Amino acid sequence: MAVYTDVSDEALAAFLAEYDIGTAVAFRGIAEGVENSNFSLRTTAGDFILTLYEKRVDPDDLPWFLGLMEHLAGRGIVCPQPVRGHDGQALRQLCGKHAAVTTFLSGVWPRRVRPEHCAPVGAALAALHLAGQDYRPRRANALGPAAWTRLLDRCEGADMVAPGLHAEVASALTRVLSGWPAALPVGHIHADLFPDNVFFLDGRLSGLIDFYFAATDILAFDIAVCLNAWCFEPDFSFNVTKARALLAAYQKVRPLSSVERAALPVLCQGAAVRFLLTRLFDWLNTPPGALVTRKDPIQSLRWLRFHLQARSEQAYGI
Amino acid sequence: MAVYTDVSDEALAAFLAEYDIGTAVAFRGIAEGVENSNFSLRTTAGDFILTLYEKRVDPDDLPWFLGLMEHLAGRGIVCPQPVRGHDGQALRQLCGKHAAVTTFLSGVWPRRVRPEHCAPVGAALAALHLAGQDYRPRRANALGPAAWTRLLDRCEGADMVAPGLHAEVASALTRVLSGWPAALPVGHIHADLFPDNVFFLDGRLSGLIDFYFAATDILAFDIAVCLNAWCFEPDFSFNVTKARALLAAYQKVRPLSSVERAALPVLCQGAAVRFLLTRLFDWLNTPPGALVTRKDPIQSLRWLRFHLQARSEQAYGI
Helix, strand or coil: CCCCCCCCHHHHHHHHCCCCCCCEEEEEEECCCCCCEEEEEEECCEEEEEEEECCCCCHHHHHHHHHHHHHHHHCCCCCCCECCCCCCCCCEEECCEEEEEEECCCEECCCCCCHHHHHHHHHHHHHHHHHCCCCCCCCECCCCHHHHHHHHHCCCCHHHHCCCHHHHHHHHHHHHHHCCCCCCCEEEECCCCCHHHEEEECCEEEEECCCCCCEEEEHHHHHHHHHHHHHECCCCCECHHHHHHHHHHHHHHCCCCHHHHHCHHHHHHHHHHHHHHHHHHHHHHCCCCCCCCCCCHHHHHHHHHHHHHCCCHHHHCC | CCCCCCCCHHHHHHHHCCCCCCCEEEEEEECCCCCCEEEEEEECCEEEEEEEECCCCCHHHHHHHHHHHHHHHHCCCCCCCECCCCCCCCCEEECCEEEEEEECCCEECCCCCCHHHHHHHHHHHHHHHHHCCCCCCCCECCCCHHHHHHHHHCCCCHHHHCCCHHHHHHHHHHHHHHCCCCCCCEEEECCCCCHHHEEEECCEEEEECCCCCCEEEEHHHHHHHHHHHHHECCCCCECHHHHHHHHHHHHHHCCCCHHHHHCHHHHHHHHHHHHHHHHHHHHHHCCCCCCCCCCCHHHHHHHHHHHHHCCCHHHHCC
């Protein structure tokens, strides 16, 4: 679940008085998401999402995230829009946390990915990459390759999750880092475009949410994240039809260079390592009874093994 | 959190096709509640709550609960209304669970109870008791006094929570059961009217939710539940101003007999025991990592100790 901080009705009323969006009509914690506390908020003016930023988000990064969301929306990407208060500020404090109100997006995220979801995701990702081009501020990817060795060092108990896991990941990481591409096109990436961050309505993609892992990094790495997130079946088999649909739709909007295409295997390996490491770290460091859904690190390990077998971009259907 | 079962978008679409409420526009798990899976559902026709009934609810009881909610609403109690499908049925299956769609209620539950909340709660409880009078079907209270001894027997590890806890509760339970009133007015009670089940809007009580503990039992026992739920401060002190407001407002709608008033101490003791026992049982039997907020049994123990000191109804301000 994702309500770490509860908000009293008085605190909410005082907070809303800073805005021009009326008074609360309904207010419910949202069960999805793992990083922040999210509430569905209806006011006399309409529907909004209230987010309280919890410890994993660096407050110094918040203006960058909110600025990116505003920038992208100005260029046609449907994503939550920060709502500004009377003082012009979108970011303020609530219950001792940084907090923001954003607009409500219609749509339902796909609990089970079907092939027809994948082309819209590829197209939306490419559109996001193009729309971000003239957003000047940069944010280093705190969960990019430079962070992975340190993350693995902090997963000492890995073998309690699966025997031999630490050595297997360490070996893969060495290979990934030594083969990491040096000169691919860089831009602002979503970096976490899993199905629960993509809404569909009447069969069409209706919006993208949760930009709190976004960063300035290799654009094709974002594709690699999506290939992991959207193209594996529950039995860990890779669905190349989904991959082909995603990649073809991406390339219609932003064609990949041959160097980007050739880097897909190592980028996919890196993306699998990144989610494996954070899930493993959370698995080992989540106290029993914490209100967090721990995601299974072994799922990402299966992704990683597939990508380690990929000899070229042809493994992904192109 | 309260999403134990996730619902795929296809399953949701097929389910909604059984109703006249359009197609899904937004669908989010709700973080509140502990017994069932609840989703906030917006369709092209409006807002609804989708509930999947999890194992703690006896499916045979569901028609009684839904019938009670419809009955109460017909008599002016604002509570969720079951929505019937094309086939006239309000109850059907979704993802292998019993499921129902109910109407959406506006309002926000009070995270911090203030004295001015308590009179509306007392008045609403009395109105609920009167409105239920002509609902014929009865439901025995599965968590009433007849169940408490067995529940305590299943809490063998109680002393791991607090040394001496088992003996203290056993002693109180003996006293409560021996003094339990035999001939008080009976009716349909909510039995769980805690603050998170009462919505307020613009300072007025706007609705009551979660009737899945409702039963046919001593009406004044419902008052005792509310005195526990609404009148203790976070430091476990009893706020007699709140109690007086709650009781006075109740009695304006449904005056208590002298026998009912005199029974308040033992009823309050019983209500504290009931919540202590179910919380203790859950505390001892919730596996680490389960997505449930365990409620602290010690809180109810502190309530119980207060009520054991009460010599008469005067302890509650009347």
